[in-house]
Amino acid sequence: MSSAIDPRTAVPSLPQVRKRSLINGDGTRTSIDALWCVVVLAGPEARVEAMLMGLVTRVLSSEPVASLDDYVDAGGGGGLAAARKLGPRAVIDEVEASGLRGRGGAGFPTGTKWRTVAGLASAALPSTVVVNGAEGEPGTFKDRTLLRANPFLVVEGALIAALAVGADRAVVALKESFTRERARLETAIAELQAAGWLDEVAVGVALGPGEYLFGEETGLLEVLDGRPPFPRISPPYRYGVDETGFDPGEPAGTEMAQPGPGGAPPALVNNVETLANLPGLLAEGADWFRALGTAESPGTVVCTITGATRRHGVAEIELGTPLGEAIQLIGLGPRPGHRLVAAMSGVANPVVPAEQFDTPVTYEDMLAIGSGLGAAGFIVFDDETDLAAVAAGASRFLAVESCGQCTPCKQDGLAIAEMLTRICAGEGSDYDLSGVTDRVSTVATGARCFLAHQQQRVVDSVLRLFPEAFDRHLAASQPTAQPEAILPIADLSAGGRAELDLAQQDKQPDWSYDDTDSGAAPADRLAEGGPDDDTP
Numbered sequence: 001m002s003s004a005i006d007p008r009t010a011v012p013s014l015p016q017v018r019k020r021s022l023i024n025g026d027g028t029r030t031s032i033d034a035l036w037c038v039v040v041l042a043g044p045e046a047r048v049e050a051m052l053m054g055l056v057t058r059v060l061s062s063e064p065v066a067s068l069d070d071y072v073d074a075g076g077g078g079g080l081a082a083a084r085k086l087g088p089r090a091v092i093d094e095v096e097a098s099g100l101r102g103r104g105g106a107g108f109p110t111g112t113k114w115r116t117v118a119g120l121a122s123a124a125l126p127s128t129v130v131v132n133g134a135e136g137e138p139g140t141f142k143d144r145t146l147l148r149a150n151p152f153l154v155v156e157g158a159l160i161a162a163l164a165v166g167a168d169r170a171v172v173a174l175k176e177s178f179t180r181e182r183a184r185l186e187t188a189i190a191e192l193q194a195a196g197w198l199d200e201v202a203v204g205v206a207l208g209p210g211e212y213l214f215g216e217e218t219g220l221l222e223v224l225d226g227r228p229p230f231p232r233i234s235p236p237y238r239y240g241v242d243e244t245g246f247d248p249g250e251p252a253g254t255e256m257a258q259p260g261p262g263g264a265p266p267a268l269v270n271n272v273e274t275l276a277n278l279p280g281l282l283a284e285g286a287d288w289f290r291a292l293g294t295a296e297s298p299g300t301v302v303c304t305i306t307g308a309t310r311r312h313g314v315a316e317i318e319l320g321t322p323l324g325e326a327i328q329l330i331g332l333g334p335r336p337g338h339r340l341v342a343a344m345s346g347v348a349n350p351v352v353p354a355e356q357f358d359t360p361v362t363y364e365d366m367l368a369i370g371s372g373l374g375a376a377g378f379i380v381f382d383d384e385t386d387l388a389a390v391a392a393g394a395s396r397f398l399a400v401e402s403c404g405q406c407t408p409c410k411q412d413g414l415a416i417a418e419m420l421t422r423i424c425a426g427e428g429s430d431y432d433l434s435g436v437t438d439r440v441s442t443v444a445t446g447a448r449c450f451l452a453h454q455q456q457r458v459v460d461s462v463l464r465l466f467p468e469a470f471d472r473h474l475a476a477s478q479p480t481a482q483p484e485a486i487l488p489i490a491d492l493s494a495g496g497r498a499e500l501d502l503a504q505q506d507k508q509p510d511w512s513y514d515d516t517d518s519g520a521a522p523a524d525r526l527a528e529g530g531p532d533d534d535t536p
């Protein structure tokens, strides 16, 4: 019999109460300091404990769900059964009514996206559901945690999405390096296949490169169509997988998907966590979903806390939990003798100073303070952190990962990273600082995707909020520093520490790992048939 938690079970939040241990299923206690992944354990006592701690387990089960039998024993499949009864139109109505917003970073309303994709369905080709599991944002490890804990939930969510938009296949896109998640998923898919769950919708895993842009929705579709992850031109609903646009074989840049005979449908791309919310939502209904969270940000969010906290971890919290409480609950607060000064939501949004840690973790509240929720992966900084080095590290990561299709994004981005690095190394001047300000104002000009805006938002926020961090370097009153390691998380150790992907530090702006950078933009170097077309 399974000890897995029913994915539809919500635990209301009482975040003001603090506990330092969890009750295990067998009655023993586990110190939460020792948990690599902050989740609650099975059983009614654990739910009480979770309630006291402010944790929830709607999508992130406390123990890995070992088999399809265990999943079904715990209520798995109820969402898909309810969706089948409702039919596609009513499913979309229910998702819209729930207010579920995409957890991939942008917070786009899921029901609206589904309705649009369903409306562009083609008579010529069935649609495809793409599960975005390419997680590569520094500070974020929640999708991999979800896939490790319960791949069945994510696949059930994808099957519900497929039913809603009339898709006959679903593809879970993972980075090639995610071997553990791939094994979990493939085993789960084989079980689901054998049990007949996939008779109408084929589900498979697609592997992609390590680039950050592989996670960008249209970069991901490019990879599925056999090309490097170079984002397509906005607006959002372009051809999907196997595009049969006006010029098949060319990057599907500009053509909008068209409904009707002969037109290729857009693919529905949703984040892993977004889809993991669907089984519970459909089984229990929109009102149940809205019982947690706020009117504009209903439900829960799976939050990653890393950086200068006592522990690094991933946990599910109610949307609306104050940021400081999330940091305390998951990260156990500052290291002894230190004071937290700021946190950054991945590398996507402006830094939040500690004075604003009472801000509720919601899309609207984070926006109201001039930041954003992103993928709810918070990198925390304390009084020992060199914020100028943080700006340099984030800037370098983004400049290297820029594909160079838009010249300002690549060139201004690299210039910003270089000037910030010089300042931190004690070799900078006022001229460099004003150069950073100038380039920040132009880096996002004509940007095809959000990455250039991320460069602008992150660097601008540190300049505005912590000007003394740069002044100290210019006055040589601060020890010189290398750019801070703002890198993707390779793994989370059992001891509650994030292991960063250090190989990223050797990556050149041309996306090679050569000793020197060629100076060519990846978009030129790796263009289809180009001389160095070595993209996996």
Ligand SMILES: Cc1cc2nc3c(=O)[nH]c(=O)nc-3n(C[C@H](O)[C@H](O)[C@H](O)COP(=O)(O)O)c2cc1C
Pocket: 101, 102, 103, 104, 105, 106, 107, 108, 110, 113, 132, 133, 134, 135, 136, 137, 212, 213, 214, 215, 216, 217, 218, 269, 270, 271, 272, 274, 275, 449, 450, 451
């Ligand atoms: C540079 C960049 C990287 C991104 N990486 C990811 C990612 O790893 N996973 C993800 O789900 N979304 C990522 N996104 C957001 C996706 O483009 C897209 O909004 C998301 O997959 C849509 O799913 P949702 O509506 O369920 O959130 C990224 C966006 C940008 C600009």
Ligand code: SF4
Pocket: 213, 230, 231, 401, 402, 403, 404, 405, 406, 407, 409, 410, 447, 448, 449, 450, 451, 452
């Ligand atoms: S904004 Fe930057 S990352 Fe995005 S497409 Fe343009 S060059 Fe590439």
